[in-house]
Amino acid sequence: MKRYERHADSIAELIHSGALRPGERLPSVREASRARGISPSTVFQAYYLLEAQGLIHARPRSGYYVTARMPPAAGLRSGEPNPSQPRNSSTEVAVSELVFDVLGSARERSLVPLGSAFPGLELFPLKRLARCLSSGMRRLDPWDIVQSLSLGDARLRQQIALRYGLHGVAVHADEVIVTNGAMEALNLCLEAVTRPGDVVAVESPTFYAALQALERRNLQALEIATHPRDGIDLAALAHALERHPVRACWLMPSFQNPLGSLMPENRKRELVALLARHQVPLIEDDVYGELHFAPRRPPPAKAFDAEGLVMHCSSFTKCLAPGYRVGWVAAGRFAIAVERLKLMTTLATATPSQQAVSEYLAQGGYERHLRQLRSSLARQQDRALAAIARHFPAGTRVSRPEGGYFVWVELPAGTNALALHRKALEHGISLAPGQIFSADQRFAHCVRINYGHPAHSGFDEALRVVGELATRLTPDA
Structure with missing residues (x-):
């Protein structure tokens, strides 16, 4: 392990243990360099790694601060989605009509793109x-x-x-x-x-x-x-x-x-x-x-x-x-x-x-761009998971990926993801219903949500609306 990685790991341990709390300022690069006997470039590299993990963030002309991150599955009483159980036979594939229907209905620029396959352009x-x-x-x-x-x-x-x-x-x-x-x-x-x-x-x-x-x-x-x-x-x-x-x-x-x-x-x-x-x-x-x-x-x-x-x-x-x-x-x-x-x-x-x-x-500069992109997506995932925990029906299960910009949401049994997708469209929100992700159109009570649009002003409200719609569509809710 390289020296900057060891330094990053030691700070990460302090954050995870609670010794460094959300909102606390980290030592400046100069202070950390002098205290730890390492070069400023080593400190910078360590801070870049922690930023990529979403554990810290930079404030212009102020320094680096511990980011408030939600613990895994906080507020979601049932935890992560269940492993899939597909049938043990091969299947002829005929999903294109459904996929074209779902994607075709979600192309309007005005929609909040929770069903999009792409992150926000402002990130690039x-x-x-x-x-x-x-x-x-x-x-x-x-x-x-x-x-x-x-x-x-x-x-x-x-x-x-x-x-x-x-x-x-x-x-x-x-x-x-x-x-x-x-x-x-x-x-x-x-x-x-x-x-x-x-x-x-x-x-x-x-x-x-x-x-x-x-x-x-x-x-x-x-x-x-x-x-x-x-x-x-x-x-x-x-x-x-x-x-x-x-x-x-x-x-x-x-x-x-x-x-x-x-x-x-x-x-x-x-x-x-x-x-x-x-x-x-x-x-x-x-x-x-x-x-x-x-x-x-x-x-x-x-x-x-x-x-x-x-x-x-x-x-x-x-x-x-x-x-x-x-x-x-x-x-x-x-x-x-x-x-x-x-x-x-x-x-x-x-x-x-x-x-x-x-x-x-x-x-040059690609690695710096990637660090900023990863940090933005990590913070945005926390934002999405917190909203899902607040607004989605009891019994909802959601994944917490270690990268990317999608979460997989398993709603209570009996909830129809296609019906939820259509209701969400009426409210100006796109979703990706679970049926399009299987050859035999299973996962009927699941949706994929794209959280990779941090600049979209309607993101939080869209998750609240989807949560309310899902609650109404959930049997015995």
Whole structure:
């Protein structure tokens, strides 16, 4: 452990023990440096880590203060949601009509976006990215477009490979293929390793776009029991691999959408080993990996891949550049197949977008942006959980993720999430009902709530209204 990490851990212990109370000011950087015999830069790094965890926050020209954080599940008498219990058979997928209906009804700008899949734009350095885009356009060499087919911009791929290395994952730039967002990466990987009629294992619940991808390719979904805190049940997955001809797994081990679950590191290692024994490829969706609240980024499953079976997909959409559509895949042994599929479909990713992101990374400041983003999201999660505890019906269960910007809310049995979604729309609020996150439309009494819009003036009132509507829809409330 590095020196600044030790210093951060010692302060975190004081906060968790109550020795440092919410609202108390931390020693200044100069004071801490002198008292602890460490450099000012070490203190700064420690404070940045604590800020990323949401334990402290900076006040302009005043210093750092302990943040008031709600204890886990405070006010929610029933705790976290129950682990899922899907049926033990594969299912034909037909969710697109429902998904289109739900998403289509929630596109109005005036809605409070609790059902949105994106965080607030105010969280991102859009002006600086625009300057990087303009700078890149002025220097654009037509030959760059030719060279970028179809792997992507060479400098950007090198920067992505470097970030893997910074987190202890060995990925060569030649393995990286830049895509039009993570969704293209995920779809290309799916196409590379499956044929129509194949069985694909997914979490339960799972991201609705994964189900739509399976539906589009006429694939069978095999939903695996998943815990709202620790992720997919490895024993259930092992049983499924023995009983079913699983051709691939599409999983989100870090801050899963919609649950927010995070697989512990040892279980990720076990997951990769299990799939290696069966020679089943893993399509790893890791778009939220940078949005962790702990001091260090959780390693992806890719970190434990010795056989090239893990196709690690991510993007800059959720953590830096929404709308730029710059994603990628580190495709392992399937890199050539994925590259050729991209060449046959979209051909290339827009060069200006790639160069804008590359220029931003080259200029520095990305880590500082991420620290601020994580801190904002951690504080906003506390705000959302406190509102849910106050306003939602008794018996409500809610996840408390260690990153990302979603919480999964399990309402009392008998509450109809689709009905709640429609009632909320009448009040100018969007929700993501649980039925869209399952091939057989289970989770009918669950909703996913996006808390990643700290600047939205209607956020707190929207949660109060949704809580009241849910109470009215709850049987015997």
